[in-house]
Amino acid sequence: MTVINYRKAIAEGIARAMREDSTVVFLGEDVAVAGGAFKTTVGLRDEFGPERVFDTPISEQAIIGAAIGAAMRGLRPIAEIMFSDFLGTCWDGIANHAAKIRYMTDGAYSVPMVIRTHGGAGLGFGAQHSQLYDGLAMSIPGLKVVVPSTPGDLIGLFQSAVRDPDPVLFIEHKALFDLKEELPPDGHAVPLGQACVRRQGSDVTLVATGAMVNVAVAAADLLQPTGVSCEVIDLRTLTPLDMDTVLTSLAKTSRLVLVEEGPGICGWSSEVAARVADEGFWMLDAPVRRVCSPPTPTPFAESLEKLWLPTPEAVAAEIESYS
Numbered sequence: 001m002t003v004i005n006y007r008k009a010i011a012e013g014i015a016r017a018m019r020e021d022s023t024v025v026f027l028g029e030d031v032a033v034a035g036g037a038f039k040t041t042v043g044l045r046d047e048f049g050p051e052r053v054f055d056t057p058i059s060e061q062a063i064i065g066a067a068i069g070a071a072m073r074g075l076r077p078i079a080e081i082m083f084s085d086f087l088g089t090c091w092d093g094i095a096n097h098a099a100k101i102r103y104m105t106d107g108a109y110s111v112p113m114v115i116r117t118h119g120g121a122g123l124g125f126g127a128q129h130s131q132l133y134d135g136l137a138m139s140i141p142g143l144k145v146v147v148p149s150t151p152g153d154l155i156g157l158f159q160s161a162v163r164d165p166d167p168v169l170f171i172e173h174k175a176l177f178d179l180k181e182e183l184p185p186d187g188h189a190v191p192l193g194q195a196c197v198r199r200q201g202s203d204v205t206l207v208a209t210g211a212m213v214n215v216a217v218a219a220a221d222l223l224q225p226t227g228v229s230c231e232v233i234d235l236r237t238l239t240p241l242d243m244d245t246v247l248t249s250l251a252k253t254s255r256l257v258l259v260e261e262g263p264g265i266c267g268w269s270s271e272v273a274a275r276v277a278d279e280g281f282w283m284l285d286a287p288v289r290r291v292c293s294p295p296t297p298t299p300f301a302e303s304l305e306k307l308w309l310p311t312p313e314a315v316a317a318e319i320e321s322y323s
Helices: 006-020 044-048 060-072 084-098 151-163 212-226 243-253 268-279 302-308 312-320
Strands: 003-005 024-028 053-055 076-083 114-119 144-146 168-173 180-182 196-199 204-208 230-234 237-239 256-263 289-293
Touching (some): 006 168, 204 212, 212 230, 230 243
Parallel strands (some): 114 168, 144 168, 204 256, 256 289
16 A cells, blocks of 8 residues: 655646646746745656746746646646745736636637645744635636645545646645545546545534644544534535535534634635525524634744634534534
């Protein structure tokens, strides 16, 4: 059995896509010679050469602009934005161009590009290097949003993202880099828009993404000795959003707790809660609960960051408050 961690799964996912399709190219800051700021792309330039894996100037606008142009001319670019926080500097290209071109040209052009970025808190990177931007991104029509929580899902979801005809924002959580899992076989792909039930349960449904999936599972472990059985759902993609899996679980448990990293105001948990109110209200035996970060920037100090992030204990306490 070959085991791979989340960090190395990034390079493996990119390599598999590039081996399969010669039109796939990879560009970004320090992704080629240095192997990435987090050493997530080591070896790719050696295998695929400088014409397919190349470094760019320190300009997120240039990276996204070049990728959009390449996608419109027949390539399938993978563009890395080093930190998800830096998406703010190239949001116009993503939201007003990449996401809208197929619609505005009536299908004459498509933009099959993947925007890879490292996001998330928990490692002491401070307020300007710890955001996810997932909820903000899922509000943009024409842009798909993926947040893998395991190495195997990262590899599988990436194959589907590269093959997709529309732009995909692919958020890799920094706090998961050391997470290990069995290496999936060649050809492994996970469809976009398909959630995964990580743990079966009967009393309450927990829904999470990225690093919060592990928090939700840990909360379920804490509650198991008390007789509370939690079902844990990993959304995996936010756009498309798999509400069928959520509602199927809710029909069984009648209680729902959403665990979101970052402030919950206008986040993905708000959307899921609203959809449940529309489509699953009569399944509920109690109000939907949300466990999110406070509405502040991410603290830099380790002690404060730990207080800011949702914890298994906080999730367990929210579930216990039902009774």
